[in-house]
Amino acid sequence: MTQTGGLDDPLDPLDPIEAADVAHFADDGGRALPGVLAPFRHAAYRRLAVALVFTAFAGGVWIVALVWEVIRIGGGPGMLSAVSTASAVGVLLPALAGGVLADRVPQKLILLGVGTLELTGVIVVMTLSLTGTTQAWHLVVIAFGAGVGMAFYYPAYSAWLPALVDEADLMAVNGFEGMVRPTIGQAVGPAVAGLVVGMATSGAAMGVAAGAHSLGLMALITVPLTAVRRPVDEDGEPVAPGSPLTEMREGIGYMIRTPWLLATLLFAALMLLAIMGPLEVLVPFLIKDQLGGGPGDHALVLAAFGIGGAAGSLTMGSLPMPRRYLTVMNLTWGLGCLPFLLIGNASHVWVVIACAFAIGVTFSAPMVIWGTLLQRRVPRHLLGRVASLDFFISVSLMPVSMALAGPLAHWVGLTTTFVIAGIVPGLAAVFFTLAFKLTDDELRHPLRDGGESTPSP
Numbered sequence: 001m002t003q004t005g006g007l008d009d010p011l012d013p014l015d016p017i018e019a020a021d022v023a024h025f026a027d028d029g030g031r032a033l034p035g036v037l038a039p040f041r042h043a044a045y046r047r048l049a050v051a052l053v054f055t056a057f058a059g060g061v062w063i064v065a066l067v068w069e070v071i072r073i074g075g076g077p078g079m080l081s082a083v084s085t086a087s088a089v090g091v092l093l094p095a096l097a098g099g100v101l102a103d104r105v106p107q108k109l110i111l112l113g114v115g116t117l118e119l120t121g122v123i124v125v126m127t128l129s130l131t132g133t134t135q136a137w138h139l140v141v142i143a144f145g146a147g148v149g150m151a152f153y154y155p156a157y158s159a160w161l162p163a164l165v166d167e168a169d170l171m172a173v174n175g176f177e178g179m180v181r182p183t184i185g186q187a188v189g190p191a192v193a194g195l196v197v198g199m200a201t202s203g204a205a206m207g208v209a210a211g212a213h214s215l216g217l218m219a220l221i222t223v224p225l226t227a228v229r230r231p232v233d234e235d236g237e238p239v240a241p242g243s244p245l246t247e248m249r250e251g252i253g254y255m256i257r258t259p260w261l262l263a264t265l266l267f268a269a270l271m272l273l274a275i276m277g278p279l280e281v282l283v284p285f286l287i288k289d290q291l292g293g294g295p296g297d298h299a300l301v302l303a304a305f306g307i308g309g310a311a312g313s314l315t316m317g318s319l320p321m322p323r324r325y326l327t328v329m330n331l332t333w334g335l336g337c338l339p340f341l342l343i344g345n346a347s348h349v350w351v352v353i354a355c356a357f358a359i360g361v362t363f364s365a366p367m368v369i370w371g372t373l374l375q376r377r378v379p380r381h382l383l384g385r386v387a388s389l390d391f392f393i394s395v396s397l398m399p400v401s402m403a404l405a406g407p408l409a410h411w412v413g414l415t416t417t418f419v420i421a422g423i424v425p426g427l428a429a430v431f432f433t434l435a436f437k438l439t440d441d442e443l444r445h446p447l448r449d450g451g452e453s454t455p456s457p
Contacts (some may be wrong), residue, residue, distance in 0.1 A: 037172070038168075038169050038172050039165045039169040039172050039173045039176070042164060042165050042166075042169075044164045044165075044223050044224055045164050045165050045169075045173065047219050047220070047222045047223045048164060048219075048220070048223050049176065049180075050216075050219040051216045051217075051219035051220040051223070052177060052180055052216075053180055053184055053216075054212045054213070054215045054216030054219060055115070055212075055213065055216040056180055056181055056184040056185035056189065057184050057185065057188060057189045057192075057212045058118070058122070058189070058209045058210075058212035058213040058216060059185050059189065059209075060184065060185045060186060060187070060188065060189015060190045060192075060193065061189045061190070061192060061193040061196075061205055061206075061208050061209040061212065062122060062146075062189075062193075062206070062209045063189075063190060063193075064189075064190045064193035064194055064197065064205065065125075065193050065196075065197065065202045065205035065206050065208075065209060066083065066125070066139065066143070066202075067080060068197045068202040068205070069125065069129055069134060069139065069202040069203070069206070070083060070136075070139060071202075072129070072134075072201070072202050073134050073135070073136065075136060079136050079139075082136070082140055083136075083139050083140055083143045084143070086140045086141070086143040086144040086147065087143040087144065087146055087147040088147060088395070088399060089144065089147065090143070090144040090145065090146065090147020090148040090149075090150075090151070091147040091148070091150050091151045091395055092147075092151070092392070092395060092396055093148070093151070094148055094151045094152065095151045095388055095391055095392040095395065095396075096248055096251075096385075096388050096389065096392055097151075097152075097244065097248070097388075098151045098152040098153075098154070098155045098156070098384075098388045098391075099155040099248075099251060099384045099385035099386070099387060099388025099389065099391075100244050100247045100248050100251070100384070100385060100388075101152060101155075101156070101384070102152070102155040102156040102158075102159045102383075102384025102385070102387070102388070103159065103228070103229075103241075103247065103251075103381055103382065103383070103384040103385055104228060104241050104247070105228065106225055106226065106227070106228055107156040107157070107159050107160035107163075107226070107228075107384070108160065108220070108223060108225050108226065109225075110152055110153075110156035111153065111156055111157060111160070111220060112217065112220060112221070113152070114149040114150075114152055114153045114156075115213065115216060115217045115220060116217065117145060117146075117148075117149045118146060118149050118213055119210060119213040119214060119217060121142040121145050121146055122206055122209045122210045122213060123206075123210050124138070124142060125138070125139065125142055125203075125206050126203050126206035126207050126209075126210055129201065129202055129203030129206060130201070130203040130204075151388075151391070154387060154388070154391045155383075155384040155385070155387040155388040155391065156384060158371065158374065158375065158383065158384070158387035159229075159380075159383040159384040159387060160226065161173060161375055162375045162376075162380060162383070163226040163229075164223070164226070167375075167376055170371070170372040170375050170376060171316070171317055171319070171320070171321055171368060171369075171372045172317045172318070173317070174313070174317060174367070174368040174371035174372050175313045175314055175315075175316050175317010175318060175368045176313075176314070176317055177313075177371075178309065178310070178312070178313025178314070178316075178317065178364050178367055178368055178371075179310045179313045179314040179317070182306035182307070182309045182310045182313075182360075182364075183306070183307075183310045186302075186306045187303065187306055192208065193205045193208070193209075196208055229380035229381045229383075230381050231379070231381045247385065248385065250382070250385070251382055251385025251386060251388070251389060252389065254378075254379075254382050254385075254386065255386060255389055259436045259437070259438070259441060260326055260377070260436065260438055260441050260442075261378070261386065262436070263432045263433075263435070263436035263438060264326070264329070264330065264370070264432070265389070265390065265393055266432060267330060267333075267334070267428050267429060267432040268333070268390075268393065268394065269393050269394075269397055270424065270425070270428045271333060271334065271337070271424075271425040271428060271429075272394060272397045272398060272401060273397050273400060273401045273404075274337070274401070274420060274421050274424040274425055274428075275337055275340065275401070275421045275425065276397070276398045276401040276402060277401035277402045277403070277404055277405025277406075277408075278340060278343075278405055278417055278418055278421040279305075279359075279421075280398075280402055280405075281402050281405040281406060282405050282406075282409055282414060282417060282418070283298070283301060283343070283352065283356075284298050285409075285414070286343065286344075286346070286352070286414060286418075287301070287349060287352065290346075290414070291346065291347070291348065291349050291352070293349045297349045297352075297353075300349070300353050301349075301352055301353055301356045302356070304353045304354070304356040304357040304360065305356040305357065305359060305360040306360060307357060307360065308356065308357035308358060308359065308360025308361040308363075308364070309360040309361070309363060309364035310360075310364070311360075311361055312360060312361035312362065312363070312364040312365035312368075313364045313365060313367065313368055315361075315365065316364075316365040316366075316368040316369065317368050321369070321372065321447045322369070323442075323446065324439070324442055324443075325369055325373060325442055325447060326373075326433070326438040326439070326441060326442040327433055327438060327439055327442065328366070328369065329366040329369040329370060329373070330366070330429040330432065330433050330438070331426075331429050331430070331433070332362050332365060332366045333362065333363065333366045333425065333429060334425040334426040334427070334428060334429025334430065335362070335425075335426045335429065336358070336359060336361070336362020336363060336366075336425075337359065337362075337421060337422050337423075337424075337425040337426060338422050338423075338426060339354075339355035339356075339358045339359050339422070340355070340359070340418045340419070340421040340422030341418065341419055341422035341423070342355050343355045343356075343418050343422075344414065344415040344416075344417070344418025344419055344421075344422070345415060345418075372447075373447070374386060374387060374390070376447055377445065377447070405417065408420075
């Protein structure tokens with residue numbers, strides 16, 4: 001495996017420890033696997049993928065079990081909102097710090113710490129539930145802790161992947177993971193949790209989540225430890241990290257002076273602001289008030305969005321990196337929001353379901369390109385911090401969009417709000433692509449799929 005520090009960091013060679021890691025992760029027997037299956041020739045990634053599946057399943061069970069635990073102790077929408085808010089605050093507060101840590105500490109250790117924290121929280125809630133001693137503040141505190149864990153999980157996981165697989169396999173890796181999260185985390189896990197809660201109790205569902213978390217941790221333990229990637233000085237010696245604040249400023253500075261990164265993050269922020277509120281908040285009211293539908297119809301819409309996301313991720317992960325990767329990514333995101341125009345003027349629920357599927361495809365497929373792009377063009381020693389900035393911007397604007405959706409729909413009308421969600425992202429995609437000259441950038445910095453990146457001049 002040939003791995004540079006990133007296209008924008010061409011003189012960043014592998015250190016001896018990492019070179020040994022690369023040799024260790026060479027494919028088993030040289031077997032060629034097609035498309036999205038290619039990364040599974042690496043034993044290390046097979047183990048990580050098993051851990052991902054169990055973790056995603058546990059997360060899906062936890063979400064449903066937590067809701068029914070709130071209901072079991074007599075809580076209503078207000079209590080559930082408090083628990084959800086605690087989780088969101090837990091994610092936001094340390095999000096940037098999570099990236100700094102991911103660039104200073106072996107990422108495996110961070111993931112093990114997060115997994116242990118999550119498992120502990122689930123076991124505590126399970127015990128409280130089964131003994132009938134759960135109180136609202138227990139759930140708020142544990143939800144906050146789970147949110148904190150997520151803030152550290154994402155940048156560490158993103159920064160670890162390039163050390164485990166070839167560059168040419170990163171598209172397939174991101175495609176596989178984009179398929180696992182909606183199918184296992186948003187469909188299978190919640191479905192199993194609903195069955196267990198219905199047949200037994202929310203405490204029993206917590207037990208299922210605890211078992212899955214335990215299996216995920218066991219799989220994660222078997223993945224070999226890799227060295228932290230640090231920049232090197234003129235003598236080829238690793239540069240000692242500065243203070244956490246200095247490291248955070250370094251990551252923000254890299255984002256600001258890197259046009260393709262800054263442009264995409266600004267565009268993504270505007271897109272999420274435009275679409276998340278209508279998708280999460282307004283679609284249920286559209287179904288109920290204008291189409292005469294109910295909860296079952298809303299569930300079908302959500303399922304269609306998830307299935308579309310899985311299909312889009314799996315398809316994109318099976319394809320080579322597009323030559324015009326920045327243009328394809330941003331225009332697919334932007335123009336992929338056009339079905340919101342049909343949703344706002346729909347007269348049948350099936351139209352909303354079909355549009356949700358299409359939006360799911362065009363939302364998730366570019367995510368595969370984006371994840372791969374970060375892992376191949378961002379210098380390895382900055383990847384955790386850049387991933388945390390991406391995560392922070394995405395998460396922070398979702399609640400803002402949801403808060404604005406209701407008042408905006410009241411002011412300009414439901415249909416007009418969906419029209420805005422359908423048009424603004426496409427216009428923004430074209431603007432940022434042209435204004436930041438992304439079409440020139442992607443040609444100057446091609447991403448080949450032969451396992452080697454072309455350095456920036």
